[in-house]
Amino acid sequence: MEMNESVGIFAAIGTVGLLFFLAIAILMIISLWKIFEKAGKPGWAAIIPVYNTIVLLEITKKPVWWIFILLFVPVVNFIFAIMLLHALSTSFGKGTGFTLGLLFLGVIFYPILGFGSAEYQG
Numbered sequence: 001m002e003m004n005e006s007v008g009i010f011a012a013i014g015t016v017g018l019l020f021f022l023a024i025a026i027l028m029i030i031s032l033w034k035i036f037e038k039a040g041k042p043g044w045a046a047i048i049p050v051y052n053t054i055v056l057l058e059i060t061k062k063p064v065w066w067i068f069i070l071l072f073v074p075v076v077n078f079i080f081a082i083m084l085l086h087a088l089s090t091s092f093g094k095g096t097g098f099t100l101g102l103l104f105l106g107v108i109f110y111p112i113l114g115f116g117s118a119e120y121q122g
Contacts, residue, residue: 024107034114035059039091060087061122092118 032052033043039059046052050067057064062084070077070084086099092113101109112118 027107028110031110031114035088035092035110038114038118039120056084056088059120060084060091062087088113091121093121094118 029046032046036046036052036055036059037043041055041059045055050071053067053070054064057066066080066084069080073080082099082103085102086096089095089099089102094113098109098113102113
């Protein structure tokens, strides 16, 4: 195998990986958009960094000052993020199992929440 062939193979693998990553990112943005719309918030907020977290805090009825903990306090922010995910689950009538799904298999559970039959309960 020549050097040019291996470079081409690695370039193809990298391109496929990039396309896969972009597809996942677009799926997550669209899912969050739908979740925001179900909760009566503007869907476009899903694409604005930091503001999307503020909107998520509003949807889950958590205080907006949590944004500072989520952004600036290491380690504690993971705990607050899990609490936020659980509040999101319960806001749509889901339980602890769904929270774990959002945490560990978000690529599957965010679309279920956004496109599924779950209704925002506030």
